[in-house]
Amino acid sequence: MEQPEPQVPHVVFFPFPAHGHIKPMFRLAELLSHANFQVTFLNTQRNHDLLLLSSDIPAFRSRYPNFQLLSYPDKVPLGLDPHRRSEQGFVDLLLSTKAAAKPALSELLEKKTGRRPPTCIIADWAIMCSSAMDVAKEFGNIPVFAFQTACAHYMWMDFHLLKLIEEGEVPLRGYKDMDKPVTSISGLGMSVRRRDLSGFARFDTVCKQVIEISTNYGSSAVSQAYGVIHNTFDKLEAPVISKLSSFLPFKIYTIGPLHCLLNNYCIKDSNPLHSINVTICKEDTNCITWLDSQPSGSVIFVSFGSLVSLSRSQILEIGQGLLNSCRPFLWVILPNPIVGQQEDDSTPGQILMELENMSKEKGLIVSWAPQEKVLAHPAIGGFLTHSGWNSTMESIYARVPMICWPTEADQLVNSRCVSELWRIGFDMKDTCDRSTVEKLVNDLMEDKRDEIMKSMDKITRQAEESVQEGGSSYCNLQRLITDIRSLIPT
Template identity: 50%
Template sequence: MESPIAHVVILPFPAQGHIKPMLILAELLTQLAAFKITFLNNEHNHRRIDKSAASRRRINFISIPDGLPPDHPRTGSSVIDLFFTISTASGPYLKNLIASMSQPPTCIICDGIMSFAIDLAAELGIPAITFRTYSATCTWTYFHLQKLIQNGEIPVLEGNEDMDKQISCIPGLENIMRRRDLPHICRLEPENKVLQFYITQTSKMTKASALILNTFEELESPIISHLKSIFPTIYTIGPLHTALKHNTIDTTNGPYNSFSLIKTDKSGLEWLDSQKPNSVLYVSFGSVISLSREQLMEFWYGLVNSGKLFLWAIRPDLVWDENESGQAPEELKMGTRERGRIVGWVAQEEVLAHNAVGGFLTHSGWNSTLESISFGKPMICWPRIADQQVNSMCVSEMWKVGFDMKEICDRSTVEKLVRDLMEGRAEEIVKSTDEIARLAQGSVRDGGSSNRNIKKLIQDIKLLHSTNGASRRST
């Protein structure tokens, strides 16, 4: 007998920034449509993820192999190793897993860099939807990597190039994007296997029946229109964390599920409670990038010298040369005791939602950028890898919600930008931040653009379920 509910298999790339939005989507599909979800992680993350939330009772977490030895760290720059092992290791296992399921999947929603699943779905006769966890602007940029190579724009060699030269071959970004704004992989030679991996994965995404993006139409409408030349069906359903809060039915675990693979430190929230509104700069460089001791010191001096309050989340592996770290200078310790707080990994949404936080010094990962936008917090951007260069360009040049200090890491610049941001000297940034936050919140409310798209995604999956069921009954 055909099941009355749809069954969706969700396959993220096994990294924090990819798992989080796809797990939030899984939550939404269970809460709004009561779909059955099979959520696949590699064993490393399967052990770390919180599977206890009551609202996840319809989510079945299953581990799959990733081709790396158990002692491989799978964090920081070593995540790249997964690019070249996971499809070979996971593909055959996933095929057998799906074949053994008591209820065949209605569809597979796979990460945009897990495109082997699209080929597998086609082989099994299952519809596949691709979920790119980047912004629409960065996704559009990745579709032009081959063209950038053909035009001689890649590789971008810092020190040997006019980094402010504008890129002219990406429609919609002709008068905005500079060489320095291209993704970090554009610093690689064209034959580099990492660059080629992204070119191949991006191309394979086009075989999917639709594209999901964690963004909202009001933020990236012109670029979304360009993407529709590749994907006639696009579901822009973000900001996902805001959509979940708005649509949460089961509030057992409160409105701010962190969806974190790293244990969170709550002490910073207690400290924020004692601070004045908009007085604290929140600082975090995300779950992947690392800093040298020299970079750490420049940021630390800049923060202390700014005279502003700051809450700095430092994960255990943030500094890559810890064996040379030595003792922090006494002046930094004293300045931090007076005006700052250094904590471990935090529940970022809860921190950004706090009224004491007035700005965000960030690595410009897309989850962090979108969370900051939705909570109305202006940004100082210091991008390093992946999509971060593109995001920081959007923040400063397209949306006017922050400063971009790309490729700069000195204490005087940090000090100046922190003061400018926290003292509200850039009126345009303050105005734009408030307006875009209003649009972000409105997009997920009833009748908003993202709310409509989530409902459309659900209805389309239900249609697939009924169509597939009818097809199976007739064969």
């Protein structure tokens, strides 16, 4: 008598609607598709459309016929662009997302979309996880995994927010004593100053709102999760991961760097892995040709991610500092809407033209670039970055040291780790003047390069080992796959 074929797991992904959150979750979704899982990826309509525009969808669907892309209506507050926002605007986005997320997921599960019920839901940390947990209970207690898109150090500090408030460390009023050490959080393996705390700590009202959201929606929901999936690797953050493991009542799956894990599967696969290009706008691939003409290790790559707004003075100070360093540079500056309020009557277009005129002899400015390919290019010698976690992981794997100019959320913690803990770059936090930019570029590219690259070589090697067969991230992904399969009802 023939045995019935084993059932295939069906995993629903539920990311927070921001580029830096969607990208790593999508990479994991691809990896689970590679393991022959059914995958449903649920995005807001805006981000869903951007994904469809950025990729060869027919080729992707041919490779992964069981990968389903679905969307739900955006409910962004009037006048708030989720890709250009203030700290308060981010809180508004959190609350509006919470309002839209739960009914969207409920509707998906009710419709069933021709598939078996979800084996589990993988939901972004806090807001999305809270919504997923509420819906999961309504549909028979579907297991929910929380996905943490920030580093483990930020996660550990996040658990200490209430303690920081009780001891008067936050909110940071008046930006006084910003270099004062924070003694309320132990086990980080480095000294932390007030200026290294989350960007939300700098705003009184916002800080209280974020803590309320984190407490009411995040912590209570995450504590009920089946496990936490983390885009990091064990050796990078071992002491903090150990603390989290003893603190949290469930499994932690450290499976980063996710883009490298996916690349390894691509190499092993006899069929090409048609990965979707998770990006917010069209990439300028001509920059690769420009890099081909530059000497090895000579170029400083500059990109502040998809959210940072720059004023005229900030653009010109950074630009002049780059020029004064006499190093060729490739700078990503998003189109007009991303440029912030100006101190004079200059339009964003005029400012970009002014910058291009300044730099045309030495640099190249593009609206968006294929960052992983750029960082892997032999011409790149350094990265001036906003210190988003995806950028940090990509830079580590590509063996490119960093100058960090963080502005919000976990970026401030990441930059401290880069400079103080891992010693693979410099922290330019709260500074934006041409002399500092010039000095740090020259330190990174020449004066202090040997010392930094010694640390970078070690960490890059650990990252490479983690995603190889038998490495910690590789094994943790296999453990996650096995655990999800075990959730299928018998």
